[in-house]
Amino acid sequence: MQISIVIPLLNEQESLIELHDWIAKVMQSNRFLYEVIFIDDGSTDGSWQTITELASKNDNVKGIRFLKNFGKSQALHAGFKSAQGDVVITMDADLQDNPEEIPELYELIKEGGNHVVSGWKKKRYDSIITKNMPSKLFNWAARKTSGVKLHDFNCGLKAFKKDVVKNIEVSGDMHRYIPVLAKNAGFSKITEKVVQHQARKYGTTKFGAERFINGFLDLITIWFVSKFGRQPMHLFGALGVLMFTVGLGFAIYLGVDKLFLNPTGRLITQRPQFYIALTAMIIGTQFFLAGFLGEILVRSRKAGENYKISNRINL
Structure with missing residues (x-):
C-alpha cells in the first residue's frame, strides 16, 4: 500500500x-x-x-x-x-x-x-x-x-x-x-x-x-x-558530585578551623556554614539516588499503551 x-x-x-x-x-x-x-x-x-x-x-x-x-x-x-x-x-x-x-x-x-x-x-x-x-x-x-x-x-x-x-x-x-x-x-x-x-x-x-x-x-x-533519557546518571550524578563537593568543602573548612585555628570559638553547630555543608551533602546524596533510580527505571522500562480501544472497523 x-x-x-x-x-x-x-x-x-x-x-x-x-x-x-x-x-x-x-x-x-x-x-x-x-x-x-x-x-x-x-x-x-x-x-x-x-x-x-x-x-x-x-x-x-x-x-x-x-x-x-x-x-x-x-x-x-x-x-x-x-x-x-x-x-x-x-x-x-x-x-x-x-x-x-x-x-x-x-x-x-x-x-x-x-x-x-x-x-x-x-x-x-x-x-x-x-x-x-x-x-x-x-x-x-x-x-x-x-x-x-x-x-x-x-x-x-x-x-x-x-x-x-x-x-x-x-x-x-x-x-x-x-x-x-x-x-x-x-x-x-x-x-x-x-x-x-x-x-x-x-x-x-x-x-x-x-x-x-x-x-x-x-x-x-x-x-x-x-x-x-538513556543515561540519567550523567545529569543527576554530575549535580550530586557538585553539591556533595560543596558540602564536603564547607565541612573540611569547619573542621580545620575548629581544631587548629580557633579551638575556643563557637561550636560548629552554631555556625551557618555547618547547615550549608549539611544541606549540600544531603542534596548531593539525593541527586545520586535519583540518578541510580533513573538508571534502573530506564533499564527495566517496558513500553505500553496508555489508551483503551472499544471498537475497530476494517482493522
Missing part, C-alpha cells in the same frame, strides 16, 4: 463526510493505493456513527474508537501502529488541512529521500493574539531547544516514512514533537513544506491557551529525555 492517512479527531462529525470525499477524490485522481484511518478520541457527538457509515461504503476507510478522550498523542500512536502504507500522512479532521497537499508530501518522502516532511502554515487564519503570536514564540523555543529547524511544530499535516512511525513512541502530549522524536531515533532527514491553511468551517477549536503552557512543559521534558 502506498499511503496511510491517519486522522485523529474529537467531535468533528460535521466535517467528516466532506473530508472523506475530498481525500478520496485526491487519491483516485492520482491513482494511489491508500487507507484512511480515523481515530475517534472519545467523541460525544455522532462522529463514530459517521465513520462507520463511511467504512461501509468505502473499504479504504478504517476506524479506531477510544473508550474515552485519551489525547491526540495516544490517537496518533494507535493510528501509527495500524498503518500499513509506505508513507504515513497525518492531518487534522477540521478541514483546516488541505488534502490537495498529499501528492507532493508523498513525493518528498518517496522521491526526495526524506524521513519526515512537516507542513508549515506560513499564512494562517487564526487569531493573532491567541494563536499566532504564542505559536511563533513556542516554535522559536522548540527550534532552539531541539535543534530541529522547523517553522511550525504544531502543524498537523505531516508525512513520514513508514519506518519512522514504527520506531517512535508518541505518548503524553508529545505529538507536537514527532519530528524531534524521529531525530532522536536516528531519522535525521527532516524537511518542511509550505502548506495551505484554511479557516475552520465547522465547530470550534479544541485547544485553549493551556496548550501553550503544556507545550513548553513538554518541550522541557523532551529536552531532558533527548539529552539524558
Whole structure:
C-alpha cells in the first residue's frame, strides 16, 4: 500500500463526510493505493456513527474508537501502529488541512529521500493574539531547544516514512514533537513544506491557551529525555558530585578551623556554614539516588499503551 492517512479527531462529525470525499477524490485522481484511518478520541457527538457509515461504503476507510478522550498523542500512536502504507500522512479532521497537499508530501518522502516532511502554515487564519503570536514564540523555543529547524511544530499535516512511525513512541502530549522524536531515533532527514491553511468551517477549536503552557512543559521534558533519557546518571550524578563537593568543602573548612585555628570559638553547630555543608551533602546524596533510580527505571522500562480501544472497523 502506498499511503496511510491517519486522522485523529474529537467531535468533528460535521466535517467528516466532506473530508472523506475530498481525500478520496485526491487519491483516485492520482491513482494511489491508500487507507484512511480515523481515530475517534472519545467523541460525544455522532462522529463514530459517521465513520462507520463511511467504512461501509468505502473499504479504504478504517476506524479506531477510544473508550474515552485519551489525547491526540495516544490517537496518533494507535493510528501509527495500524498503518500499513509506505508513507504515513497525518492531518487534522477540521478541514483546516488541505488534502490537495498529499501528492507532493508523498513525493518528498518517496522521491526526495526524506524521513519526515512537516507542513508549515506560513499564512494562517487564526487569531493573532491567541494563536499566532504564542505559536511563533513556542516554535522559536522548540527550534532552539531541539535543534530541529522547523517553522511550525504544531502543524498537523505531516508525512513520514513508514519506518519512522514504527520506531517512535508518541505518548503524553508529545505529538507536537514527532519530528524531534524521529531525530532522536536516528531519522535525521527532516524537511518542511509550505502548506495551505484554511479557516475552520465547522465547530470550534479544541485547544485553549493551556496548550501553550503544556507545550513548553513538554518541550522541557523532551529536552531532558533527548539529552539524558538513556543515561540519567550523567545529569543527576554530575549535580550530586557538585553539591556533595560543596558540602564536603564547607565541612573540611569547619573542621580545620575548629581544631587548629580557633579551638575556643563557637561550636560548629552554631555556625551557618555547618547547615550549608549539611544541606549540600544531603542534596548531593539525593541527586545520586535519583540518578541510580533513573538508571534502573530506564533499564527495566517496558513500553505500553496508555489508551483503551472499544471498537475497530476494517482493522
